[in-house]
Amino acid sequence: MTNLPATGTALPAWALHTPIDAAWVRRYAAASGDDNPLHVDPAIARAAGFSGPIVPGMMLLGLCERAIRAWYPDAEIQRLAGRFLQPVVTPAALTLTGRVALVNAMEGTFILRIVVGAPNAPPACMADATLRPPQIGT
């Protein structure tokens, strides 16, 4: 037996304690090896048409995983897929919200839809995660 949430369940908003600033992105770039200048070089980002360096999309997906671990610490993540809809220019104060979009009782899984964005701004990223909660009574 699994502990599946109900379709439509909304999770409490998960906000970053500090905005993502240039220093944080540089730290991520060093750890991930992603030195794309769009993320770390203000002059190149501006020349390409952005108002400043943009947060790596992969980093946004990594933050989605952190939010999932906060919402469902023991769930198994089977899939995580995201679309990056708007560039996020640093510094950025982001909030992640989650809602159960679909429950598959036969498979014992559910799909959590996560929206990443700044307050009063269009979503920057939408991600779907397929999760399997731990079984009950085993």
Add this chain to the structure above:
Amino acid sequence: MLILGADEAAAFADALGSQRPGWVPLIFPARWLALPAIRAAVAELADLANGLALHETQSFEIDAPLLPNAAYTFTATIRRLSENPPRLIVQAVVATADGIACVRFQAGLRIVPRTAPP
């Protein structure tokens, strides 16, 4: 063969703002896209001398979580998806030394000009 270094994983987790001990972020294999051979292939196909890669989509399928200090193979395929606008797809598989796939991922990249049109 690649060893998923515990220190590398901890640094990656820290860069995502987490100090959870022993956590290997699901996105950790993205680090292996920076391997010289893969980086060179992407740079050539994307013509990064004249453009910049903008991440549009990303997916991970996880058959088994990656573990610190374990050995893995990393195989990537990169292809041009379209020309106008130029887009690339990077598909990769992380497998154990025995060849069992653990993680498959796909990245969709759009190439934007280094100088935006006026």
